[in-house]
Amino acid sequence: MVNTALNSGQRAIDPQARIVAYQGRTSRGYRNMDLRPITDGFAVAPQILPxxxxxxxxxxxxxxxxNRPDGEEYGQCxxxxxxTAAREIGLEFKMLPIQSEIVTENAAAEFQDALQTLPGPILAYCRSGxxxxxxxxxxxxxxxPPEVILQKTAEAGYDMSGLVAQLQEMQNR
Structure with missing residues (x-):
């Protein structure tokens, strides 16, 4: 379990899941976010707010x-x-909407390009990450290697075993 009793700007890392609860200063006070590092330069998160x-x-x-399309859920910002909020404070922002579980070759290529060209570390978000x-x-x-992908994503709390198995099967055809 992640320690959520944090002081401003502190991070608590669950040693088994590498999930980071970050309590930071926002324009409305303090809020805990669920930032999940995959690598040192890349993390994912559920829906964030301005x-x-x-x-x-x-x-x-x-x-x-x-990676979340606008209007996917009622009340979603x-x-x-x-x-706008990100650019106002000097962060880069890229919109690459993906419909749930539908990833095209073009979307993957755009994501790869974003990982290579955006300044890091990079945080990507969607509804759940x-x-x-x-x-x-x-x-x-x-x-x-597939086992490294599975380890890094599992440490962040995501099971990509089905996806990696599909990718391996496609590779072996």
């Missing part, structure tokens, strides 16, 4: 990727609200 970008910057991130983790796994497949 007021979270200050804490995201303070946690050391330089770029944000949104738009990516443009988060993008799963789509971001799927994209990362797809673009790193072939670059990293």
């Amino acid at each position: 007021e979270d970008v200050i804490a995201i910057r303070d946690a050391g991130y330089h770029s944000i990727i949104c 738009s990516h443009s609200e988060i993008e 799963t789509r971001c983790t799927m994209l990362w796994s797809i673009v790193k497949f072939g670059e990293l």
Whole structure:
């Protein structure tokens, strides 16, 4: 379990899951976020809010990727609200919406390009962080051994075993 009793700017890391609860300063006070590092330069998170970008910057991130389409859920803030807040404080922002569990070759190529060109560390978000983790796994497949992909994503709390098995099967055809 992650310690959520944090002082401003502190991180608590669950040694078994590497899940970071970060309590940081926002425009409305303090808020705990669920930042899940996959690597030193890349993390995923469930839906963030515009007021979270200050804490995201303070946690050391330089770029944000949104993988969640606008209007996916009632009451969800738009990516443009988060993008405006991020750019106002000097963070880069890239919108790469992915419909739930539908990743095209073009989307994977755009995600790969964003990972290579945006200043890091990078935080990617969607509704739960799963789509971001799927994209990362797809673009790193072939670059990293499958067991490393599975280990890093599992440590962040995501099971990519089914996806990696599919990628391996496609590779062996």
